[in-house]
Amino acid sequence: MEERRTFFKRTGVLILGLTGIATLSTAVSRGSSSTVRPAMIIDVNRCTGCHSCVIACKEHNLTPEGYFNTTIITKDKGEFPNAWLTYSPELCHQCENAPCIQACGYGATFALADGIVVTDWDLCVGDGACVDACPYNARFLDPNNGNKADKCDFCVSRLQKGLAPACIDGCPSHARVFGDLSNPQGEFADYVRLLIQDQPNIFEEHKERLFHTIAKKG
């Protein structure tokens, strides 16, 4: 495993050298730039609505039937014959100052140092306060596990192994792009740049770790 991480690191450094994105990382950085801040950017212009991400997530996280850590919101647009369906992948936004953390009376929900919001099931009593508090409907109580609260945690166990979150691995068109806001690299950096270009205040207005691009068609 250590060997693989070294490989990654080398790859990362090599490519960082090719792109000069130091200034960019300062532009979106809040707090210490040495703190890794994982985030996901979803390019709706690449999303085909195929649901592979949703199934990959189910396959990895084994959430109970009918419960999802990530979903795709499908909406009708336009009128015949200028009509189509839109697809917007959704999951926990990993909010800074998350309402779910504030709502939990037991200190069960908390943020890891890198900002990923998780729930300690030893402390969770399953009263659902965090579920109600979530503005994104991203949480649920797991009936298979004593009604403890669950939600997306960017597959932290996979991150620790140097693997992408299951949904990233599962996205055929790379509509989900994952990276470090403190040190954006490669395509993730391109997307950070695109977000700022199209939505100049996005990082001020959305103190979260999930961002969507704007649909070109509409």
Place this chain on the structure above:
Amino acid sequence: MTEIIKQDTPADTIDRRQFIKGTAATMAAIGFTASSRAEAEERRRVPEAHYGQTADQTDDDVRVVHSVCLGCNARCGNRQVVRNNRLEKISGNPYHPYNSMGKPIHYDTPVESTLHLPSPVCGKAHDAVGYVYNKRRLIKPLKRCGERGEGKFQEISWDQLIREIAQGGRLFSHLGETRDVPGLESCLSDALIDPKDPKLGSKRNSFAMITGRLQSGRSEFIDRFVKSSIGSINRIGHTDICGLGFRMGNFALTEGKQVELKADPWGAEYILVFGANIYEALQPGINTYGAAVADRYAKGEVKFTIVDPRAQNAAVHSHDWVPVIPGRDGAFAMGMIRWMIENNRCNSAYLSLAHLDAAKKKGFSCYSNATHLVIDEPDHPGYGQFLRVADLQSNPTENDKTIFMVLDDDANPLPYTANETALLDREASVMAEDGKTFKVATSFALMKRAVFAHTLGEYSTFCGIPEAQIIKTARDFTSYGTKAAVCQYHGAGNYTNGTYAAFAVALLSVLVGSIGMKGGYLTGGGAVASWKNGEYDLNNFPGKKKPTGVKISREGGKYEETAEFAAKKSQGGTGYPSHRPWFSFTRGGLSVEAMSGIDEQYPYGCKVLFTYFYNPVYSTPGGYRYRETLRNSEKVPLHVSIDIGINESNLYADYIVPDVTYLEGHYGWLNPHAPALKFTGVRIPCLEPLTGRTPDNKPFCLETFLIDLALALKLPGFGDNAIAGSNDAMYPLNTAEDFYLRAYANIAQGANLPQASKEDTRFVEKNYPLARNRTMFSDQHWRQLCHMLARGGIFTGYDTGFSGETFLHGIDRVVLYNEKLAKTRSSLTGKRFSGTVQYLTPEDASGKNIAQQDQDYPFTVITYKMHVHTQSRTTWHRYAMELFPENFIQINTLDAKALGLQSGDKVRLRSVSNPAGITGKVAVTQVIRPGCVGISFHYGHSQLGASPVLVVGAKDVFLGGPEVCDKDGVTGVPALGAGTNPNLIGRLDTNMANTPLVDVLAGIPDFSSTRVKIEKSA
């Protein structure tokens, strides 16, 4: 071959790194932050520490196998992760271009260093876990113990299965059936099947095997048994229900050389999609084609327009949606062609190039016969055929009979290779040496004449699309030079007369000159190396039979050569019509006409029917008609099904042989679909078979069944000493691996692969169940094989397929006028078919317009595949069913308003062929054309677990054991039967024994002409 691999360009690698650096590199950094003790401690408190997760490919306690998916036939690679001998997870194979939008990692990359790389598959692929462990999977052989179709079975031993099917006899006397059931043995006779007609072949043809989802590997294995060992001509594929119409358009275009061509999604700037469901289905699938289009759409590199009665999911990114009337794609295409001709928007410079060398000189890889002359004089004996040098000479040489002619600038005829260009749009008179003059016309002029048979306004009316939209699409399509092409699939032409619609659609790409060009209309690049030749001769064996005669589907057969024709003619008639249509001009794979032929015992009767992974009752439009066929023991004296479960069709079988899934077997070499790429993926099982075993410890499956039958009947080509090696040694064919692994060795050798590194060899030996067979090979051959096995095949990237702007593996020539088609006569009327495009509406066998006949049924049914489903077999996909538990009857908002219907209302659909109809739930939507009913094709099962089946001793027969059984048999789960199957109301043809409607030219089953009434039901 090695050379091709090494050609991977730096651009490929960098592009791939672009993704890796955005994800994997970051993950490494994140991983590092977790390495502090406090952080690690904190992470132990997250929920997953409590409930655990499925294994990851980098875990120490897993086996990882690179293989090829069979969630559908798209042939993406996959990476199977197995823990404690249980499949836990599927992801993609980063070496495979289908998992990387055409841009895989470098082929020589050491395998261990790739395991962390993200590599996607679609939802269907992930769902393999639910599929392989489905509790209603059959693991033991069954024999019917009630009447045909009654749905009563009992387990029998393998030996009894083989003996009874081989020998036949009074197999059902215990049920009161006195008939003598013919065994396979009864088909091993060279006596004529019909003494009156030697053209029909021998009694060997009374054995037929119809194959549903079949791929290379098993296809060759089955052919060895059916064709080469038994000697029957009747191994019939299912290309017809897969999508024959669009293939026929390409078949006409390429003179049968290639049937799949598609717009190049990596190079095109504009793609015109006709009935190809690019974000939900297609081959290559949504993981490849759809993903590449979406990626390039996001980058502003490609635009596309969808021609489809349903705004498929891809409409989210499309430039336009053209909601064409079902069955009228050809009218839209011909309207476009008319406008392109009238407004000089055809690539005349390309079309004027008269031969291949001229085309190559101008930077193309393929020429068209647009300038070639056709004899246009009705009284001339060669009317409708190409003018050849011989036609103008009194004493022609043999060579003169082969050389096409064109017109030079002064309209003088000359051989087509004389000049680089020739007149394109011209009708003329030519004089032969004997002084006779007659009319000729260029292929282009004949196409134009057919196109100009209708005005743009008429085409607009036919296809239900405003003239302005036809013009807009034609202008768009002709605004990108050779970087525009069509992508047509199932929907374009999947109806009677569909050949002509799809031919017109295919010609659009030729008219802009994009055939064979980067960004244009491309074939696939083919296999990397041959499976059958090399170290092992898998093609020939002593005693190999060569089948003769005519297929029961009549595909490829010439009616005019039959005794039936001669007899009818001798009675003073023309010889026409034949009893059922014959199809001398078709790609074939006519499963529907095979079933109808069996039903009518025409042109001869079938004695023994094997069906493999084939469910015609469910999967054929109008397939419910075949319940009657399969129930009838006169028409089907012995029916053996090989499948993984009890479905709507093998419910009527005499025997069901349990098969393995693609996670346990289905070895095969999977070559690319169109467009562009060149590779050979190999399927490698990650699990030992879950089925039962023979006394000699072979798994119950297709291969063991055929091998054991061959051994019982002492057929050639199987058993000890069945395979010849290059060194005069003989090898056995007693197991599936004996055949497939030798084919793999041939491929690795033919590709000149290097010896695998020690690490890669260890990867195979540690992870792959087939490593048990390594003693079949010398160390040297094993190491070479391991280089391929470790990577799941042999792959190249997109760029290696091109030289500059031209595709290296394409075809040389396409036609605007197809002479063979022009010579073909309808076996029902004796009339000749048109050699170029024409506008025709869908008709029944009597030539009557179906829409007019069924005008009291105001809605037309269209069907489609969903992104998470495949055909008939994915109700066993657990996550697909969780996400989409049922399907709906989709109707447009305007129609819903007129009918007073709302989403969720229950309705009944009645068709003229099924007046009792079917029911389902309405979904009201804007994304379907008014007048159409859209129903996805996966739901509405009555079997595959949806209903209970009486099975004696069921708990030993099904994978789930007692959990899925009660005292009577296997239980049913209503949720597996949710939704609606549109095929149950499919249009039948009253002119043809009320069998499912098919096209009389090519045998295309009709998926677009069934009309229905919608009634609100309680």
